[in-house]
Amino acid sequence: MLYPELFKQLESVRWDMDKDIPWAQFDASRLSDEQAQTIKMNAITEWAALPATEMFLRDNRDDSDFSAFMSIWFFEEQKHSLVLMEYLRRFRPELVPTEQELHEIRFEFDPAPALETLMLHFCGEIRLNHWYRRASEWHSEPVIKHIYTTLSQDEARHGGAYLRYMKRAIGKFGNEARAAFAKVGVLMASARRTAQALHPTNLHVNKALFPKDTIQSRLPNPEWLEHWLDQQINFDAVWESKVVDRILHNLSLLMDGRFKTVQELNRFRKSLGPAPAAA
Template identity: 25%
Template sequence: MHGYDVFRHYERKRWTIEDLPFDEIDPDQVRPEYVTMVKSSVMGEANSIAAQHGFLNEFDDYDFSAFVAVWGYEELQHHFAFRTWLDAVGVSMPSGPVEAMRAPYGPGTTPCATLATNIISELTVNHVYRSVAAWVQEPVLRGLMLRASRDEAGHAREFVHYARQRLQRHPDELSSVLETLYVYTSEQRIKHPVGVFKSGLAEVENHETIDTAFDMFLAGIATEGELDRLQDNIRRAFSALTGLDVSTNSRVRRRLAEALA
């Protein structure tokens, strides 16, 4: 069972919140932008419980469900670790916006589309966390961002594994995978499932959201061409998943038209 192999691998690489020296944070190195970025990350990571609920409702595969349980633990760990950093610098996180994230996600157009959405989610956050780690000067936050980034890379790899298995059993779901790829990479901005499905909630009005972090990233952290590099990385993952050349938006559209024909 692949989920068992993932569990054993995660056991060997697991870190704990206690591994990070929060008591060594130098307040003089904490900038307001860091606080905004971390509060946005807390909000993004708060969705793991809603996502687990959705996964377990949509999929009846025990192996994948076992992976989801392990994945959910790591995502919740990110949420609590970012909150611990905020506590350490004297910033409180209101409970209302976090609790508003609890509602489960609805199923995707197909189960494979749901998996494809999560591949994009994990690759996006992996990239952004890694870049933010290179940008921040406060060492504890840098270390936390790097740990979270590495976790997200592993999550993306496993979602690709389960999506590939699903496509082999249900090749009719290919068009939904290509459609998902196009929806999230056809514009010159970062689109993330949390922002797409959890925007507009009254509880998060006038509060940081995951989109706040992405806007900050593109406005002042990302280097020239970095959004293109992120989207190219996502397309490469989908090329490996589908065995198709989806390296540009026009090629994605062409493969989608062929799949629908």
Template identity: 75%
Template sequence: MLYPELFKSMEAVRWNMGTDIPWDEYDASKLTDDQAYTIKMNAITEWAALPATEMFLRDNRDDSDFCAFMSVWFFEEQKHSLALIEYLRRFRPELMPTEEELHKVRFEFDPAPAMETLMLHFCGEVRLNHWYRRASDWHSEPVIKAIYKIIAQDEARHAGAYLRYMKRALMHQSKEFGASARIAFAKIGVLMASAHRTPQALHPTNLHVNKDMYPLDTVQSKLPSPGWLENWLDNQIHFDKEWEGKVSSRILHNMSLLMETSFNTVQDLNRYRKVLLKDVAPA
């Protein structure tokens, strides 16, 4: 089981919201109204760990090890939301999300292949790490800069944990399971490393997850300002091609380690995916 070791490692570096955030360094002159509003949107977005956890538990019912790890992931993700809400409570109480606004992002996700979802969320954590690092750079107010830096580090650790479960899947006693997992990881890897080619931000909270609710079936569509994410990325934190390239490089680097094959470009990974599909075609 991976859960006991992952629990121990994450417990060792867990931060305390009361003592590890420099609340007393707050400088109101360095926070604009627009910046404060983006904190509210991120707080609500992080709350969507709740329906994501419900999805993971449902779709991985036969994997108690992974579901146990969800207790750690869920706790830490909800803690991110709580830290951002606490920031607003202390310094911009008029912008605190209401319980109704938070509950609105809790809706059912359609069932999906577990390995594809695992890879999707691995890539999502890599992307969030880079988004929050950029957000920390963009803000000038000391407390929120520190918060974004702290939660960015959490997202990187979560990506590492998901990668451990991906490695475990490839070594599954069933060769067919391992082969299908390899195809799933390559497929989603090609998609998520190609964000520079798409008009929308490729993150789990921005993807369609419930066909009966389409097109209002993304987490972002449930927010008070559904279009805030693109504006935040493009015009505020300036998550440009250089930063997208960093995300793509991290995904390709980890896929290279996972598959024990070198992928320098998305095209390399896509060619590898096609070879995998060709190999299983006769079966």
């Protein structure tokens, strides 16, 4: 089982909201209303760990090890939402999300193949790590800069934990797992070819609710994410290439390949033949 070891590792670096966030360094002159609004949107988006955890537990009922790990992931992701809300409560109380705004993004996701979902969220952690690193650079207020750096480090550790479960899956399922991971990897490393940001919170997950079946579509400002990325934190092609490089690098290590480009990963995917129905 991976859960006991991952619990010990993540517990050893867990930060304390009262002791490890430098609240006393807050500088009101360095926080704009525009910046504060983005913090609210991210606080709500992070609340999406709730429906995501419900999805993971439902779709991994046969995997108690991974399901137990969800207790760590869920706790730490909800803590992200909480620390952003605490920041607003202290310094912009009028922007604290309402309970209804938070509840609005709790809806059921359609069942999906567990291996593909695992890879999707692995890529999501890599992407969010880079988004938050860029957000920390964009902000000028010291406390929120520290918070975004802290969250980005958590997301990196979560990605590492998912990678451990992906390695285990290849040991169990072989090419079925490789095909699932390569398929989603090609999609998630091709963001420059799409009109939208490729992250789990921005993907359609419930046909019955379409088009209001993404996390972002249920925010108070559904257009916020693209504006935040393009106009505010300026997540440009240089930063996008860093995300793609990390995805390809990790898949290369995972599958003993050398994927320098998405095209090379796609050729590898095709070499595996048709993906098994269970994948």
